[in-house]
Amino acid sequence: MSVTITRTRRYTAVQKAAFAVGAVFLLVGILGFIPGITTNYDMLQGAGHHxxxxxxxxxxxxxxxxxxxxxxxxxxxxxxxxxxxxxxYLIGGGVIYLVLWLYGLVIDRESQANFIPVNTADNWLHFVLGAAMIALGVLLTRRTAVTSDTAVPRTTR
Known part of the structure; x- marks a missing residue:
């Protein structure tokens, strides 16, 4: 007689969110190399503001x-x-994107410091991404405490 054990894995909301965010970043990275989706593709450089x-x-x-x-x-x-x-990943990545947002605000965009490169649209996208990722990481792992008001009373006999 053979016994088959089937395990179903349930992913939490924070895991699903991290997977979705990772998938979007992967897609964006791929799209950045596709002419037409990336305009001025012939001007794509290795790094820098040029x-x-x-x-x-x-x-x-x-x-x-x-x-x-x-x-x-x-x-x-x-x-x-x-x-x-x-x-x-969500909280740490969010912090990285907020730091990148601040960096984009303070650098001279025409200098060598703009090695990523960033523009105004990038800066505000970095802010939204950072805030959203931190919010997802915190809110999706928050535990609700059971208080005496919400606890189910026990009956004794």
Whole structure:
């Protein structure tokens, strides 16, 4: 007689969110290398503010920028496997994007410091991404405490 054990794995909301965010970053990294979706593709450079390529005609990109999106995407897919790492990916990644937002606000965009490269649209997207990722990481792992008001009373006989 053979016994078959079937395990179903349920993913938590934070794991699903980390997976979705990672998938979007992976997609964005791929799209950054596709002419037509990336306008001025012939102006795509390795790094720096001289890259004239723009994803969707809005967001400045370079080869470095696209590779970072690919790496960030793969990291999200891998870290979504466990609750703690999914939470860490969302919160840590959100912090990185908020720092990138601040960096984009203070640098001279025509200087060598703009190595990513970033423009105004990138800056505000980085802010929204950072805030959203942190919110997802925190809110989707928040535990609600059971208080005496909500506890189910026991009956004794």
């Amino acid at each position: 890259s004239g390529a723009q994803l969707l005609g809005i967001f400045n990109v370079s080869v470095l920028h696209n590779i970072v999106h690919l790496i960030f995407g793969v990291a999200g897919l891998l870290l979504a496997r466990a609750v703690n790492t999914a939470r860490g």
